Amino acid sequence: MNREGAAPPSVRKPVPSAKQIKTAQRSLASGQLPPGxxxxxxxxxxxxxxxxxxxxxxxxxxxxxxxxxxxxxxxxxxxxxxxxxxxxxxxxxxxxxxxxxxxxxxxxxxxxxxxxxxxxFAGGGSGPGSVSPSEAVAQINGELAERLEQMQVDADCDRLEVMGAPPPWPEVLAVFAVRQSGSAESGSPAVLDAAQVEALRTVFWDMTKLTSEKKTVEHPASGSAAAWTEEVLSVTITPRTPDDMRVFYQFTAEQDQALDALLDNSELLASLAGDLTISSQAAKDLLAALPADLAPERRAVVQTACQLVGKVRYFWGGKSLKIGWDDRWGTLRQVTAAGSSTTGTYRPFGMDCSGFADWVFYNTSGGEYVIGHGGGAHAQHTYCTPISWEEALPGDLVFYPGDEHVGIVGGRDEAGDLLIVHCASNANNVVITGKSGFTSIGRPVYYRE
Known part of the structure; x- marks a missing residue:
């Protein structure tokens, strides 16, 4: 949205030349990655x-x-x-x-x-009814924020303070996998379906302890402002360690050995929690229906956008200029940007609508292009050429009235209607929807010859 707050000056990059854009696109297509x-x-x-x-x-x-x-x-x-x-x-x-x-x-x-x-590792969200680990992680991260919000409502407090953090996801995934190994009877692995996600959820909450304390805070008079009080709910999140869970779940010696092996390779599990493999069936269907003659740079934009479908939560004011997965996504953070009903609340860090569009073009260009140039949806609109709806192509941008929201044209459905990839506040995630609500469309200068 336009009220999301501008990014710091350090991210404001000039519009690259067509040669720079095409060079970046070739680098992305060849699979080149920055060091480190x-x-x-x-x-x-x-x-x-x-x-x-x-x-x-x-x-x-x-x-x-x-x-x-x-x-x-x-x-x-x-x-x-x-x-x-x-x-x-x-x-x-x-x-x-x-x-x-x-x-x-x-x-x-x-x-x-x-x-x-x-x-x-089975399926990666490709089977019927299965989800990827990254989708399951995003879902449970959101449930933590919802539980904290409900605790504040139940306590009838004016404000929420949160201290501590839940256990790292590589540890949760390791404990989950080993616990499931202790109860599995079949010779082949199950897929991560609804039942297994429920089992993962159980492990997460077994490893996440929430304690709270309600307190009254007195604020003295200051100048013309009278003294006032507020009720504050202080919540402490205490993570349980894998060693705690060995005892809690009564792991066998074999399970302890497996847990040690997984924990020794936590980077593998971290990559599962933040996997950019396209796992959403809706995203796969959208990509499969793209025109065969679609320009490579447009196809790359849509493919990059689809990588985050179902995986990154909406976060007012959230921006990310990072190639690949941002390790901050999913971590519990307070919304500090003004102008939203969520301001002051604690939510899994993610992106807002313009932050998502920035990340997509930044990653597609190999870090050479920031479509908003440091601004929000309105700034992104100013770097587009107005076109008609009939001229819409995958990779173009669409906007709500007053540039209150922005999305990326992903393609068309079987009826020929436009499909939009966007980070939506009402869905609290990156989603693929129709164009309802979007009233204008523009062609980014990124595609200029």
Whole structure:
């Protein structure tokens, strides 16, 4: 929305030349990533891709063994897969045999997928009724914020203070996977469906302790302002550690071994919680229906937008100029930007509508282009050329009256009606909807020749 607050001057970048834009697009298309943290995420992405490829290829054990034996083998496989996946990344970078390297990984992840621990890697949200770990994490993060808000309502307090933080998601996922391994009886991993998400939710709340204290705060008179009081609810979030959960769930020696192996490779689990793999079926359908002759830069914009569908919550004033997943997303933060009914509340950090559009174009251009140039939806509109609805193409921008909201044209449905990808406050997430509410459309100068 336009009232979201401007980004700091450091993010205000000039409009690049057409040559700069095309260079950035070629870099993105070739898979080049900036050094540093991105390399770590590339390794984690390679691990996840290898594991899911093995799942798709049917690398599951047909041998009847006990869940204890499978868990023990999986504990060793986790470490072997990580080492092998790192080798794949290094081999590819050095120009080595990609096929041979991947075959090594696939042989190892077959052991992992045959164990109940494979639930975190099975399907990736691609099966009927299944969701990706990142979607499940986003859902549960939102439920934490809702519970805090309800605690304030129940206590009839004017203000909420929150101290502490929930347990890191890699730890929650590790405990969840190991706990499920202790109750699984089948030889192949289940998918992360509604029942498994409920089990994950149970683990999260078993590891998250909330305590509260209601207090009255006296504010003395100041100048012409009279003295006043307010009721404040102070909530403390205390995380339980994986070691606490070993005792709480009475893990066996085999489960302890598996938990240690997973915790030793927390970067892999962190990447699952923040996976940019397109998992929403609606997003997959939208991409499959894109015109074959659509310009590559437009296709890249829509693909990038679809990466966050169902995964990042709406956060008033939320911005992110980071290539790839922003580790702040999902962490509990107070809304400080003025102008919203959510101002002052605690919510999972995410983006607002213009922040989402900025992130999409920033990532598509490899960090070379900020479509809002530091402003909100109105600023983004000023960097667009007005067009008619009949001229709409995937990647164009659409706006509410007064530039109160912005979305990205994703494509058309079977009836030929426009589909919009946007970070919506009413849905509290990145969603794909029709164009209801959007009254104007513009073509970003980003696409200029």
């Amino acid at each position: 943290p991105a390399q770590v995420k590339a390794q984690a992405a390679a691990k996840i891709s290898a594991i899911r490829s093995a799942r798709a290829a049917g690398h599951t054990s047909k041998v009847a063994v006990t869940w204890k034996a499978r868990t023990r083998a999986a504990a060793r496989a986790v470490q072997s897969v990580v080492r092998a996946a790192r080798g794949v990344v290094a081999a590819i970078a050095a120009g080595g045999s990609i096929v041979l390297s991947i075959v090594v990984v696939l042989c190892l992840v077959g052991v992992l997928l045959a164990s109940p621990l494979g639930i975190l």
